[in-house]
Amino acid sequence: MTQPIRALLFDVFGTVVDWRGSIIREGERLNQKHSWQIDWAAFADAWRAGYQPAMEQVRSGARPWVNLDTLNREILERLLAEVGLELGNIQKAHLNRVWHRLLPWPDSIGGLHQLKAHAVIASLSNGHVALLTNMAKHAGLPWDCVLSAELAKHYKPQPEAYLTAARLLDLSPEQVMMVAAHENDLQAARSNGLKTAFVYRPLEYGPERTITKPADDAYDIVVDNFYDLAHDFTVRFV
Numbered sequence: 255m256t257q258p259i260r261a262l263l264f265d266v267f268g269t270v271v272d273w274r275g276s277i278i279r280e281g282e283r284l285n286q287k288h289s290w291q292i293d294w295a296a297f298a299d300a301w302r303a304g305y306q307p308a309m310e311q312v313r314s315g316a317r318p319w320v321n322l323d324t325l326n327r328e329i330l331e332r333l334l335a336e337v338g339l340e341l342g343n344i345q346k347a348h349l350n351r352v353w354h355r356l357l358p359w360p361d362s363i364g365g366l367h368q369l370k371a372h373a374v375i376a377s378l379s380n381g382h383v384a385l386l387t388n389m390a391k392h393a394g395l396p397w398d399c400v401l402s403a404e405l406a407k408h409y410k411p412q413p414e415a416y417l418t419a420a421r422l423l424d425l426s427p428e429q430v431m432m433v434a435a436h437e438n439d440l441q442a443a444r445s446n447g448l449k450t451a452f453v454y455r456p457l458e459y460g461p462e463r464t465i466t467k468p469a470d471d472a473y474d475i476v477v478d479n480f481y482d483l484a485h486d487f488t489v490r491f492v
Contacts, residue, residue, distance in 0.1 A: 257429050259449055259491045262369060263378035263401065263419055265410075265434035266386065268458040270366075270377075271356040271393065274298045275457075280352050292337060295460065300336075304329035309380060309409045319407045321382035326350055353381070354388040358395065359455065365480020366396050372484075372492045376401045378419050378432065380409050399423075411442030420448070431474065431491075433483065440473055449491075451475035451483055 267273045274295070281294030308325040311317045327350045334341060341349065369375050375398055377386050382404040390397055403409045406418035420430045427447030434440050435455040444450045450473040456465050470476050475490070477483045 257426060259373060259431050259487075260425050260429045261374035261376060261420075261423050262431045262433055262451070262487070263376055263416075263443075263448075264366075265432070265436060265439050266377050266379035266381060266389070267356070268455055269433065269435040269453055270362050270395065271358050271389065272458070273302065273353070273356050274460060276356040277301070277352055279357075280349075280355070284349075290339070292339065297333060297337070299459070300333055301326070301329055304332070313409050313412055321404060322353065322380060322385060323350065323382065326353055351388075354385050355392050356389055358393050359480075361479040361481055363394055363396065365484050368481065368484035369487060370396055370398065372488055373431075374398045374423065376419070376423070378410070378415065379403065380415075411438055413442070413446045416443050416446045416448055431487075437468060437472075444473070449474045451477070451487070453480065453483060454478045 264270055277298040278294045281292060281297060284290060285292055285294070305325070308329060312319055327346070330346065330350050366375055377397055378401050379386055380403045383400055383402045386400045386402055389395065390400065401419045401422060403415040405422065406414040408414035416432065417427065420427045423430070428449065431449040431451055432440055432443035433451045433453060435453050435458060437452065440450040440452055452468055452473045452475070454467045454477070458465065468476055475483060475486050477486055
């Protein structure tokens, strides 16, 4: 007998919040304030490009567990040197915490509220608990709880991240649905027994980058936004 889905876990960066657009907006305000000439679109892309290689050092055991603030700060230091921008430690710390201040996609908050009426909704991000909590407070994300790879001390897509989240909710993996805009995340979740929902975010990497939407049957749900996710989830799983 199929068990009902009791919780939806959400990837956050790119799925719930627009990391690229948020960094560009903050950066352009800094350009205006300080008369800088930084290409913040390129800066955001380069910052994000360092994300997976930095986490892989932790996943592989080449370095002990460190949270995303630490990894992002290391990448930031390198990028600032490359563009020749000298900042004090307070300025660097504030800029690094832009990842705590990311803004949601237009459908995120409304769709999350609709889903919240039918299941537990929680983050499951490689961001750490403090980052995700600050982001939720800043953006108004209505999580029932904040779960993070930090709690497992294993970055996604390692199995421990998904299985620890299910265990902490006192649920079996098949009672949990992973929601993400990234297929590698969903494929890892599915291989560990979770249900999966793909949300198409074609502008995550900017209008110049093409992202292919998977076939409708590639995952348990494939939708264009959180409102469609709430509709399909309610019709099919509630």
